[in-house]
Amino acid sequence: MTTNEDQTETKRRWQDVDLRAVAPFVALALLLVVGALVNPNFISLNNLANVATRSAFIALIAVGATFVISSGDLDLSVGSMVAFVASLMILFMNSGVIADPGMMIAAAILLALVVGALCGLANGLITTVGKIEPFIATLGTMGIYRGLTTWLSQGGAITLKSAEQQDLYRPAYFGSIAGVPVPIVVVLAVTSVAAFLLYRMRYGRHVVAVGSNANVARYSGIKVDRVRTYAFVIQGLCVAIAVILYVPRLGSTSATTGILWELQAITAVVIGGTALKGGASRVWGTICGAFILELVGNIMLLSNFISEYLIGAIQGAIIIIAMLVQRSLVRKA
């Protein structure tokens, strides 16, 4: 499911397969083998489904990050945005403006999507209209969203009060459709939509063009700033979808919700084979990357010889290895 597969006309030989697109899936297969050797419980369907469910938040955020990174930008604010959107959502549900709990949840979901999109729009406009480096712009909004959350929660936690709402909303995270946990279904659905948008739609082509060479895009009559801004909005929507799954899980947020999630999302994107300097987008690789990150943590928990306190260090090492592998494959591909 990479851009390469769009060319149905040309005959494909195995040499033509882009190694960078395949690499994350090979790494995933290797990890599964390693995991099975470490602990036989690991390879059980139950455990893997659990891991996949837990990776859903990062996966969803990372799908959005794939758009932003492919168009040559970077969004550091997503972790704070999760906390901010979740806080507003819970506060809204606690406000009791709508009596019917079902309608209330629906309205809250809508609110989350709108706030997420607006946060993304703010990021996009600051970088494009304000002409500020995305790194700096989103570093700023990262502080703003986090600070607003801390203020809203007065430094503590914001908890969903109504037990009725909680019971009604719970299946959104804990339920399953045809035996598949809801978060996994959501991730697959969102990724499918994203893949279609990236590989089969005009907008996806524009994203890749802007990310690989903004000048070429401009000379080709593409509205570069608009393409970049939309990518940030898509990122915001993906954050909102992650929040919609996150709120029923704990029913609570605090000022520390989603800390360092931006780094995990960027790691997932890079492991997945999307070039950090923009221009190549591999959205299926991205969710594979998110899964790998969670899987590594899981293997460490199930194994006895590596302390789980080293998870952060291992994930950091993974991103470096992923970059090295990506670069060494560039020449061959």
Place this chain on the structure above:
Amino acid sequence: MLSKPLGGDDVVLSAQRISKSFSGVQVLFSVDFDLRRGEIHALMGENGAGKSTLVKILSGFEPPSSGEIFLDGQPVKLPANGAAEALGIAVIHQEFNLAEHLTVTESLFLGREVARYGILDRAYMRAETRRVLDMLGSKINEGSVISSLSVADKQMVEIAKAISRDARIVFMDEPTAVLSRGEAEALFKQVRKLRDLGTSFVFVSHKLDEVTELSDRVTVLRDGQWVKTAPTAMLDGESIAQLMVGRELSSLYPKKSEPNVDEARVLSVIGVSTAHVRDAHFDLRRGEILGFSGMIGSGRTELMEAVAGLYPRSAGEVHIDDALMPAGDVQATAAAGLAYMTKDRKAKGLLLGADMTANLTLQSLDRHGRWGYLSPASEAKALARARRRFDIRVRDAGVVAGRMSGGNQQKLLLAKVMEITPKILIIDEPTRGIDVGTKQQIYHFIAALARDGCSVIVVSSEMPEIIGLCTRVVVMRAGRIVGVLEGDEITEQEIMRYSAGLKQKAVA
């Protein structure tokens, strides 16, 4: 066969039977060349004759496909990427090789900074830079940042850089193209002085008068083949030109067809000004090929980009078919039927990492499906059509643009621009860096386009191209339109007079 290079004992650098191909296109055919100690050797030929390629091979920037190079009589394999500098070989490039943010002094000492106890000896480097610049008779401040210099001054810095590195062999690829007469004189004086001290120069130039004035010997190349090497004293400008062309120019350029005087005006540019361009007026009739000539930096590209809506204009109006175009709006201008093809195909034209399809349809994606959806079948059809129409020859249809030859890239870029089926096509440097065969194809394509009623503006620094293609020529100088030539007025001398500022006429 020969253990000793041709030309006697005082030969410092010689090349025998050098051939070179770029992705299947042969550009040099078994060329011989030798350079004596303390001589100025002019390398002449039309654009695409292979001069720049030969210079690149002799200076180690490109390896030859076959053939041998001798330095001081010993066969050598020149180290790649300009590391031949250590052997005393320096190149002054046609395209600048300066980091825009460094100062002149920093540029001169880049990679060989002088330090005492690990601390940069700035005072010494500044003084040394000043000395070299004074020697060249240049008034550039050694502390200026490169980006603040004029094109001519940048050229001077390049020359100073080569000289400051005590090169024994200096290649100069059209060093005077952007210099004024006075600056060129100062340069020649230095070159002669250095020659008398034993430095050897290879001098690539299009200006016949310069060559006859400066050089000791001349080698002429034509279509990648060696034609003649002779002492300059035995040749005059006329005979060199004869050797260079060697064939009728008419075979390269299609027959000109003048548009009717009563053809409709499709484009009117009224008083357009930008940062550099001042008050430009011109118009374009249906089916016309209008040339834009002038020195590098005369504002042609900026004007065209302003017309196309890619560059902001501070004043003036652009009308297409009597409809006023909003300033700085590429989409609207393109929708009105105007397409601009950039001269910078690598940085502004093509996505080098993307395949041909993605490049071809980038400007016209809305034609390949509704509601933002892209139809792969429709795109594939467009590619097949474009490859036929523009004769794009690649072995693998999935090849990325960056791996294609210059000629094929140029054809792909032209195909991409033509995908929006423009009524007005502005081509900036239609044949930069491509072989003669492809040039001819592009010229004939432009002529055919005009015959079909499309209006074309050709911006070019290659005068034969302008003269061979255009029925009307606008000459620009220092941001202003200084002349419009028609019919028999379109000659190299006449264009030169306008672009050098010797002549000027009021433009209606």
